[in-house]
Each structure stands twice: as C-alpha cells, then as structure tokens.
Amino acid sequence: TQLLEQSPQFLSIQEGENLTVYCNSSSVFSSLQWYRQEPGEGPVLLVTVVTGGEVKKLKRLTFQFGDARKDSSLHITAAQPGDTGLYLCARSGGSNYKLTFGKGTLLTVNP
Amino acid sequence: EAQVTQNPRYLITVTGKKLTVTCSQNMNHEYMSWYRQDPGLGLRQIYYSMNVEVTDKGDVPEGYKVSRKEKRNFPLILESPSPNQTSLYFCASRRGQMNTEAFFGQGTRLTVV
Numbered sequence: 001t002q003l004l005e006q007s008p009q010f011l012s013i014q015e016g017e018n019l020t021v022y023c024n025s026s027s028v029f030s031s032l033q034w035y036r037q038e039p040g041e042g043p044v045l046l047v048t049v050v051t052g053g054e055v056k057k058l059k060r061l062t063f064q065f066g067d068a069r070k071d072s073s074l075h076i077t078a079a080q081p082g083d084t085g086l087y088l089c090a091r092s093g094g095s096n097y098k099l100t101f102g103k104g105t106l107l108t109v110n111p
Numbered sequence: 112e113a114q115v116t117q118n119p120r121y122l123i124t125v126t127g128k129k130l131t132v133t134c135s136q137n138m139n140h141e142y143m144s145w146y147r148q149d150p151g152l153g154l155r156q157i158y159y160s161m162n163v164e165v166t167d168k169g170d171v172p173e174g175y176k177v178s179r180k181e182k183r184n185f186p187l188i189l190e191s192p193s194p195n196q197t198s199l200y201f202c203a204s205r206r207g208q209m210n211t212e213a214f215f216g217q218g219t220r221l222t223v224v
Contacts, residue, residue, distance in 0.1 A: 031210045042115075042201050042215025043154075050210060088154070092209055097142050097161070098169070099203075099213055103153035 004089055004102035012108040016078055021105040023089035024071045030092070032072045033099070034063055037086040046074075079109045113138050117202050117216035124192055124223055132187045132219050134202030140214075141207030143185040144169065145177065147198040148218075154201070160185055161207060192223040 005024045013019055023032065031050040035043035047056050049065035049072060056063045060083075062075040076083055088104045115136045124130055136143065144159035146169075156169030160179040174196055176188040185204075189196060202216040 033210075033212075035213075040218070042203070042217055043213075044215070045212040048210050048212070090213075097205070097207060097209065097211075098144075098156060098159065099205075100156075101146075101154040103151070 004091060004100065006087075006089060006102035006105050008105060009103070010106050010108075012110065013079055014110050015080055017109075018075070018077050019079055019107070020073055020075045021087055021107070022071065022073050023102055025091070026070070028069045029065075029072075030069075032065060032069075033090045033092070034072070034074055035088045035090060035101075037088060037104070039085070043086075043088055076107075079107075081109045081111050083107060084109050113214065115202055115204050115214050115216040117200075117219050119219060120217060121220050122222070124221070126193055126223055127191050130189050130192060130221075132189075132200060132202075132221070134185045134187065134216060135183050136185075136202075136204040136214065137183065138204060138206075138214065139182065140204035141182070143179070143202065143204045145175070145185070145187045146201045146203065147171065148201060149198050157187070157200075192221075194223045197221060197223050 033048045034046045037043040047063045052069045053067045054065040060077045064073045086104045090099045090101045118133045141162045145157040146154045158177040160166045200219045203213045205211045205213045
C-alpha cells in the first residue's frame with residue numbers, strides 16, 4: 001500500500017490567517033485529488049491535479065502538485081469559518097480505480 | 112440532482128444481529144465502493160464493485176459482505192456485527208475511469224453494542 005502522509009494532522013487558526021497543508025508520498029502519483037469533508041457529511045471533491053508542477057486555484061484555495069508528482073499542497077488565503085472541515089488528499093491507482101486517502105488535516109477557523 | 116443515498120443515517124444494534132446498509136446512486140456510475148472512517152485511521156476501503164456482478168475486497172473486508180445485482184445499488188451487509196464494527200460508513204460512486212470525481216453518501220453512523 002502506497003501511503004499518503006498529510007500534515008499537520010490538526011490546525012486551529014483565526015479568521016483572516018493564511019495556511020498551508022501538505023500531502024506527501026514516497027511514490028509517484030499519476031494524479032491527486034483533494035476533498036473537503038464537513039461535519040456530518042461525506043467528502044466533496046475540491047480539485048484534481050494530474051501534471052507535475054500544476055497549480056490550480058479555486059477562489060481563496062490554491063492547489064499545487066509537486067514537480068516530481070510525489071507531493072501536493074493546499075494553501076488557503078484569508079481563511080474563513082466556512083473553511084472549517086477535514087481536508088483529505090487521495091490518489092487513484094491500479095486497474096481497479098481505487099481511491100486511497102490520507103488521514104486528513106482537520107482545520108478549524110475561529111471567528 | 113446527482114446523488115448517492117445511504118440508509119439509515121444512524122443505527123444502533125446488538126452484537127450478532129444481521130443488518131444491511133443500503134446505497135443507491137442515480138448517476139449510472141460503474142464503480143461503487145464502501146469505506147469506513149475511524150478516528151486516527153482515516154477512510155479505509157471495505158469492498159468495491161467495478162460493475163454489476165463484479166465485486167472485490169478492499170483493505171478491511173473482514174466481517175462484511177456486498178452485492179451488486181443492479182448498477183445503481185450496492186448494499187453493505189454485516190452478517191454478525193461486532194463492537195469493532197462500530198464506525199462511520201460511507202458509500203461512494205464514480206465513473207469507471209481514472210481521475211474521476213468520487214461522490215459520497217452522507218454516511219451511516221453504526222453503533223454495535
């Protein structure tokens with residue numbers, strides 16, 4: 001099993017601060033997805049990155065895929081309480097299209 | 112509206128009493144899977160199905176069964192639940208291609224006493 005390591009595990013910040021969370025592996029990804037899970041709900045896809053060095057923006061969220069395709073980061077600018085949730089990275093691989101998830105970063109943005 | 116529907120949302124049961132958690136998707140997706148989510152362990156795949164009548168074990172299949180008789184439905188069966196199966200369960204579906212979005216149900220919180 002090719003593990004995805006996410007850091008930090010927990011992050012508590014004040015509204016308006018910036019933050020970055022990370023997803024790393026010792027193996028090369030063919031692609032990586034980021035999901036956000038709010039309390040009481042299932043994960044929802046934020047973005048898919050497939051090309052080394054790729055940067056995608058979703059409003060205040062910036063996603064980067066490492067050049068070597070072994071790592072990814074999610075940067076949030078001016079965090080808001082609505083950004084609170086569990087951020088999960090996931091890789092898809094193999095002939096069975098299995099998604100393997102990291103354990104996630106639990107983000108709390110305090111008003 | 113595209114969705115994955117799980118039932119029930121909450122369930123408390125006793126050890127050994129067979130139960131079924133239903134999952135249905137309306138997107139004509141080929142690929143469906145079940146995950147359990149536990150504190151400190153993240154989302155772990157239990158079983159998956161690549162299409163009708165095609166199912167296989169995920170990472171933690173012990174104590175669970177599944178079936179895929181129709182494309183839209185993928186029930187999870189616990190023949191003899193035990194307390195270590197207390198968890199939050201998610202069904203997910205996606206198209207049978209790489210890099211496609213996984214759509215998750217709202218989850219089923221199961222407690223086995």
